[in-house]
Every structure is written in structure tokens, then in C-alpha cells.
Amino acid sequence: MTETPAIDSFADRIKTDGHAGLVSAWIGIPEPMVVHHLAQEDFDSVVLDMQHGMWDMASASNAVTQCRSAGKPAIARIPVGDFASASRLLDAGCTGVIAPMVNSVADAEALVRFAKYPPLGERSWGPTLALNHMKLSADEYLRTANRLTLTIAMVETRAALDAIDGILGVEGIDGVFVGPSDLSIALSNGARLAPDTDEIDRELAYIVARCRAHKKFTCAFGSNGKRAGELLALGCDLVVASADTTQLRAGAASAINGARTFAAGH
Structure with a gap:
């Protein structure tokens, strides 16, 4: 059997490490060169x-x-x-x-149908690029794909919180991703956007506990690096330390401020 490359052991790592402590990039700018640059940094995934x-x-x-040329796993x-796009990605x-x-x-069962091969789901066969990237034979990929790929459900509404144990109990759902912004809107009935609050932390702690009980992992979006660290401390296995646009503008603001501050002192 072909040895699994390090990049393709990511799924095993997040599923078996307990508190994995992973930090991911998050990119919405539709330009592969942006991915190329950020993937050079010390992110665990993109x-x-x-x-x-x-x-x-x-x-x-x-x-x-x-992503893969930089040695980083890509998640979409x-x-x-x-859900049909899940299998294509x-x-x-x-x-x-x-x-x-x-x-x-x-919803969770519908996602699994597209993202996992039988017996868990009904994913259709056609992983041409995946076979090229992973350098596996077709038989090896079919045997291992359900383990080496991750199916992650977002928890960001009251309904999802109420159904969390049922969602986590669906075989083929590997973990959840918490969207604190949408969750804060849902919990306040649309009154406020407040992702970095004690209320959200309490819900996150509950979600982490339910994931641990089901032996599944928790991911969450952090508005900045400090917040991402707080989410890791709460027990999340993978966190995002803000989006590409936030990082881009923060870097530009820092450079501008540095230039003007230095000039003003001379």
C-alpha cells in the first residue's frame, strides 16, 4: 500500500489528536496567487x-x-x-x-450522501485530480477517501444548537465548524452582531463538550489572532485567525502607520 503523504494525514491528525491546536488561513479573494502567498506562512491548512x-x-x-504545492491541505x-459541490471539490x-x-x-445526512462513498454516502466516482494530487491508485483512494477527507457541518443557528447531538450522531459527519457571527445574530434574534462575547463562549464550550462526547472535532472562526487563541483555549481543535481581507487591510494599516509615525519623529 502506498504510504500516506504528510499533507494527507491532516484528517487523521484533527480526528485523533484531541485538542489539535490547528490554525487555518481563510481566503475569499478568488485569486490563486493570494493562496500561493498565504500558504507559505505557518498555517496548518487553508x-x-x-x-x-x-x-x-x-x-x-x-x-x-x-495549497498542495505549498504542502498545505485545502478545505472549501x-x-x-x-451539497453537490462538495463531491466536486x-x-x-x-x-x-x-x-x-x-x-x-x-441536512447532515444530505451532506454525507454527497461527501462520502458507500457505505456511508452516495458520492459519485470521478476523483481525477484528487488521484493526481494524492498519488494513490483508484482502489487505494476508494478504500481510504472516507477517512482521509473531512465532512464538516456548520453550527450557527438556534436550530443547529438544538439538534447538535443528532447532527454529531450522523455517521460521516467528522466535526463541526462554529460561525460565531451568525450564531450571535441568531441568539439575539437579529438584534446584534457580537461574535466575541461571554454568551458565545458559553455556547462554544457546550458545543466542544458535545463534540468530545461524540469523539468528533470542533472548528471556529476567530475575528483576529488573539480571539483565535481564546478559541483554542476553549477547546477548539482548529481555528481561523481572521479572513484574508482583514489581514490584508491590517497589514496595510500597520505599514502606513509605521511610515507616518517614523516620519513625524524626524
Whole structure:
């Protein structure tokens, strides 16, 4: 049997390490060269945001290649309800897919049908690019794909919180991803956007505990590096330390401020 390359052991790592402590990039700018640059940094993975970002299937497939050339696993967040794109992204070589607005057991089961091969799901065969990237034979890929790829359900509504045990109990759902912004909107009935609060932390602690009980992992989005560290301290296994646009603008603001501060002192 072909030895599993380090990049393709990511799924095993997040599923078996307990508190894995992983930090991922998050990219919505639909430009593979942005992926190329950020993938050189010390991120453990790269998420391509196809829900709110502007990626299409062709550009996302090219971005997967950029990720893998840098030795980083690519994970894609699909648009709401577009479960069919999950299998296409896995075919392109993604290590995992994140599905937003998974609010029920039925939603979770529908996602698994597209993302996992039988006996767990009904994923159709056609992983041409994945075979090239992973350098596996077709038989080896079929035997290992359900283990080496991640199916991640987003928890970001009251309905998802209420159904969390049922969602985690669906075989083929490997973990959850918490969207604190949408969760804060849901919990306040649309009154506020407040992702970095004690209320959200309490819900996150509950979600982490349920994931641990089901032997599954928890991911969450952090608004900045400090917040991402707080999420890791709460027990999340993978966190995002803000989006590409936030990092880009923060870097620009820092450079501008540095230049003007230095000039003003001379």
C-alpha cells in the first residue's frame, strides 16, 4: 500500500489528536496567487470560502493546487445548500468541505450522501485530480477517501444548537465548524452582531463538550489572532485567525502607520 503523504494525514491528525491546536488561513479573494502567498506562512491548512467569497469551481480547483504545492491541505466552504459541490471539490483534491446552515439531522445526512462513498454516502466516482494530487491508485483512494477527507457541518443557528447531538450522531459527519457571527445574530434574534462575547463562549464550550462526547472535532472562526487563541483555549481543535481581507487591510494599516509615525519623529 502506498504510504500516506504528510499533507494527507491532516484528517487523521484533527480526528485523533484531541485538542489539535490547528490554525487555518481563510481566503475569499478568488485569486490563486493570494493562496500561493498565504500558504507559505505557518498555517496548518487553508480554507477557501465559496459561500461569501467569490470563488467559482475552476478558480477553487486551481487554488487547491497552490495549497498542495505549498504542502498545505485545502478545505472549501461550499455555498448554502449546495451539497453537490462538495463531491466536486473533493474530486479536485480538497481535504475537506465545510457546509453552512446545517440545521438538522436531515441536512447532515444530505451532506454525507454527497461527501462520502458507500457505505456511508452516495458520492459519485470521478476523483481525477484528487488521484493526481494524492498519488494513490483508484482502489487505494476508494478504500481510504472516507477517512482521509473531512465532512464538516456548520453550527450557527438556534436550530443547529438544538439538534447538535443528532447532527454529531450522523455517521460521516467528522466535526463541526462554529460561525460565531451568525450564531450571535441568531441568539439575539437579529438584534446584534457580537461574535466575541461571554454568551458565545458559553455556547462554544457546550458545543466542544458535545463534540468530545461524540469523539468528533470542533472548528471556529476567530475575528483576529488573539480571539483565535481564546478559541483554542476553549477547546477548539482548529481555528481561523481572521479572513484574508482583514489581514490584508491590517497589514496595510500597520505599514502606513509605521511610515507616518517614523516620519513625524524626524
